[in-house]
Amino acid sequence: MTYTNSPDLEKEPPSQDRYRGVPSKIAKHANDADEAMKAFAGHEDENLELDEATSKRLLKRIDLHLMPLLCVIYGLNYLDKTTLSYASVMNIKEDINLIGDDYQWLGSMFYFGYLAWEYPTNRLLQRLPLAKYSSFCMIMWGLVLCCMAGVKNYSGALAVRFFLGVFEAAVTPGFALFTSQWYTKKEQGTRVGIWFSFNGFAQIFGGLLAYGIAKGVRLHGSTIAPWKIVFLATGLLTMAIGTLFLLFMPDNQLNARWLSPLDRKLAIERVRVNQQGIGNKHFKAYQLKEALLDPLTWAFAFYSLTADIPNGGITNFFSQLIVSFGYTPEESLLYGTPGGAIEVVTLIVCGYLGDRYGHRLLISSSGLILSILGMLLIVALPLSNDVGRLIGYYLTQASPTVFVALLSLIATNVAGYTKKTTVAAIYLIAYCAGNIIGPQTFRPKDAPRYVPAEITIICCWAACLCDLLFIYWYCKHQNKKKAAIRAKPDYLKLENQEWLDLTDRENPEFVYTL
DSSP: OOOOOOTTGGGSOOOTTTTTTSOHHHHHHTTSOOTHHHHTTTOTTOOOOOOHHHHHHHHHHHHHHHHHHHHHHHHHHHHHHHHHHHHHTTTHHHHTTOOTTHHHHHHHHHHHHHHHHHHHHHHHHHHSOHHHHHHHHHHHHHHHHHHGGGOOSHHHHHHHHHHHHHHHTTHHHHHHHHHHHHSOHHHHHHHHHHHHHHHHHHHHHHHHHHHHHHHHHHHHOOSSOHHHHHHHHHHHHHHHHHHHHHHHOOSSGGGOTTSOHHHHHHHHHTTGGGSSOSOOOSOOHHHHHHHHHOHHHHHHHHHHHHHHHHHHHHHHHHHHHHHHTTOOHHHHHHHTHHHHHHHHHHHHHHHHHHHHHTOHHHHHHHHHHHHHHHHHHHHHSOTTOHHHHHHHHHHHTTTHHHHHHHHHHHHHHOOSHHHHHHHHHHHHHHHHHHHHHHHHTSOGGGTTTOHHHHHHHHHHHHHHHHHHHHHHHHHHHHHHHHHHHHTSTTOOOOTTGGGSOOOTTTOTTOOOOO
């Protein structure tokens, strides 16, 4: 294969002869190429052979070096958010004098910080070295979490929760970028499902950790409150793993020390099929505009907002919800752990089947349907039926399947680096808004059943199913339009069009994954 683009392509004016017959949008925006072009600069005549065996070998090596770090860090990301829920049944309310709806606002304050910093952090993820900026945020959020053990009052806890949200804002969009850089479209759904499933592992680990600390303190005593031990243990662990991330995670294929120079080029070549490249550090105003005008952006945002109203409530109140079923606070820490197992299984199974059969959206919807069934059990069963309501709670833990499928589709179906980071920011800003609203639906006056909150959750999930059908129809419709363009006799594909940092809408070669 040959490469006609020079490393200084972004500085060269477009040649009219070169782009004759090429769609006008592509010709207009083809002068600021992707980082992938650097890998082939000076090797234009080199013949790269990427057979199936080589691709599988590279995939195994990439999985071995990337997935453990992505999985463990994402699990800590969830664990650190939910430490407040464990602390809520370990006397934090009494120790820092929380009254009325103070606890609800502590749950929401994390997402105010997340929301405030989400778009700036996405711009920094594009502009700065991806792995280095991500690891800085990880180490800082671990440090901030440790500070939670030192708070004395409500205002101090609010400040810590705000900055925890600020530093955790980079994790999900950053991991989506890592996935789109390194994996082909057919591999991304499974990988996102796997690293996101560590939320469930974190729920299991966190519940056992909190239960062990609470029981140990009750039996043997301690010099500090058990909830402070939880914050210190999880914060220090996060800082340690963040340091490992800094040392071992490459920013992209070009500086992966565990790949040979040839394998670095082959690792880029294997993602050519994505029609996206591996990144572009320049802000492009037209891509920002396209992101804001694309119906798919707002369909993603609507889902994220609506689905995360339930998530915000359940994440912060699941320990208290289980106590309301008739269990003790200590038992609630232990009995919450099987919910994590449900999340792990449903995310991995839906991610794998979605990639295998090419229907991420439809297969992932099964988790949402299970969650609606679970919440109906919680609402409909009498208070005396503790086991039935607990099973209902476990079923609700299948709800992230669609959120994760859409997150993987931002990696897969949104092209153009400025557009991708913008859509990811909007998706996660909506996620923040939903999580801010969610805890407010669990009002103290509705305890112990919280029926209004539970009915709100059911209505939100039903609306999400309708939005999911629209996204499926829209992507299918766009694929038909692109196929018609490619079928025209005068259609011309530019050489190395995959590496020109084109958006999904302007590139006729781009096919949306369903």
